[in-house]
Amino acid sequence: MKQITASLPFEWPSRAKILSTVETLVIGTAGGLVFLVAGLPGGLISGSMIAVGIAAIAGRQLTLPPILTQTVLVLLGISLGSVVSRHLIQQVSAYPLTIGLLALATFCSTFGSSYYLQRIHGWDRTSAFLAGSPGALSQITILAVERGADLPGIAVVQTMRVIILTAALPMVLAIAGVAPSAAPVLTTTTASPLELLELVAASLAMALVLRLIKFPASWMFGAMIASNALHGVGWVEGGLPDWGRGVALVGIGALIGSRFARMRIKTLAGHINAALGSFAVAIAVSAIFVGIVALTTQVKFSDVVVAFAPGAMDAMLALALTLHIDPIFVGAHHLSRFVFVTIATPGIVHLFGRTQDDVDD
Numbered sequence: 001m002k003q004i005t006a007s008l009p010f011e012w013p014s015r016a017k018i019l020s021t022v023e024t025l026v027i028g029t030a031g032g033l034v035f036l037v038a039g040l041p042g043g044l045i046s047g048s049m050i051a052v053g054i055a056a057i058a059g060r061q062l063t064l065p066p067i068l069t070q071t072v073l074v075l076l077g078i079s080l081g082s083v084v085s086r087h088l089i090q091q092v093s094a095y096p097l098t099i100g101l102l103a104l105a106t107f108c109s110t111f112g113s114s115y116y117l118q119r120i121h122g123w124d125r126t127s128a129f130l131a132g133s134p135g136a137l138s139q140i141t142i143l144a145v146e147r148g149a150d151l152p153g154i155a156v157v158q159t160m161r162v163i164i165l166t167a168a169l170p171m172v173l174a175i176a177g178v179a180p181s182a183a184p185v186l187t188t189t190t191a192s193p194l195e196l197l198e199l200v201a202a203s204l205a206m207a208l209v210l211r212l213i214k215f216p217a218s219w220m221f222g223a224m225i226a227s228n229a230l231h232g233v234g235w236v237e238g239g240l241p242d243w244g245r246g247v248a249l250v251g252i253g254a255l256i257g258s259r260f261a262r263m264r265i266k267t268l269a270g271h272i273n274a275a276l277g278s279f280a281v282a283i284a285v286s287a288i289f290v291g292i293v294a295l296t297t298q299v300k301f302s303d304v305v306v307a308f309a310p311g312a313m314d315a316m317l318a319l320a321l322t323l324h325i326d327p328i329f330v331g332a333h334h335l336s337r338f339v340f341v342t343i344a345t346p347g348i349v350h351l352f353g354r355t356q357d358d359v360d361d
Helices: 002-007 015-037 043-057 066-082 092-121 125-132 137-147 151-176 193-212 218-232 242-262 265-296 301-308 313-322 327-352 356-360
Strands: none
Touching: 015 043, 015 242, 043 151, 043 242, 043 313, 066 193, 066 218, 066 242, 066 313, 092 125, 092 265, 092 301, 092 327, 125 137, 125 151, 125 265, 125 327, 137 151, 137 327, 151 242, 151 265, 151 301, 151 313, 193 218, 218 313, 218 327, 242 313, 265 301, 301 313, 301 327, 313 327
C-alpha cells in the first residue's frame, strides 16, 4: 500500500512554474491587445505570438502547462464549431480535387525544402526531410530522435515556418484585399449559461473519445465536432462570449511564441538562414498549387491560401476563425495534410534517409 501511495503523489506546480505561466499570459495578452487596438489583421493571435516570442528569445522562460493548452484548444474548437453554417459546406464537392492537390503540394514542398537544405546548407538527408515536412511536429520530433537527426535544427526550421506564416498571412491577405483587415463579428449572440455548459460538456466528451482513438488534434477537433453538432441540430444558439474567443486566440499565439523559450540564441542564429530559405521554397511550391486551385475551382482565394499554407494545424484554424475564413474547408485540408505527413514521412525517411545501421553506429 505504501508503494502504491508513493508512486501516485499529487504534486502542485512549483512557484516558478506558476509565475512563468502568469508571465506568459500577461505578455501574450498585452501583445494581442496592442495589435488589436492598432487594427492589425489577426491582431490577438499575431500580437500574442510575437510578444511572447520576443520575450522568450530575450531569455524569459515562458511556458503554458498542458491543462491550459488543452483548455485553449477546446475553446478554439467550440468557437470554430459555432461559426459553421450550411453555406460553408456548399463547396464540399470540390474537396476531393483540392485535397488531392494538397497531397501533391505536400510531397513537392517536402522534397523541395529538403533538397534545398541538403544542397545549400549541407544537411544530412534524414534531418532535411524531417525539417521539410509541414506539420505533425510531435511525430517529426519522435522520428528525429529515433534516427539521430539534427533535432535543434529541425525545431528551428519548423518553428520559424509557423511563426512567419501566423504573423504574415493576415497582413498579406488584408493587403491583397481578399480578407478583412479586422476580424468581423463571428456570431450575433452569446449562448446562455446552460447552453455554454452543454457546449463545454459535449466538447470535452467528444475530445476524450477522439483522444482514446488517437485522433490528431483531439482536443480541438473534438470540441469543434461537438459544437458543430449542437448548433446544427438547433440545441444551442450562439457561441462563446467575445472574451472567450479572445482567450482562445491569445492562448494559441502565446503557445506558438513560447516555443522559442526552448531554444538558445546561438542555436537560432546558427539555423536562421536554413529556416528562411527552406520557408521560401515551401511557400513557392505552395503558391503554385494555390494558383492552380484558384484557377480551376470556385473556392475563395483566401480559403485556399490558408488551407494550403504549410503551417501548424491549430494556428491556421485560429487564423481562419479570426479572419472569418471557412473553417470547414481549412480544417479538412489541414487534417488531411496531418494524415499525409504522419503516414508518409516515416516511409520517406526509411527510403531516402540514413539507414538505421548508420544511426546505431
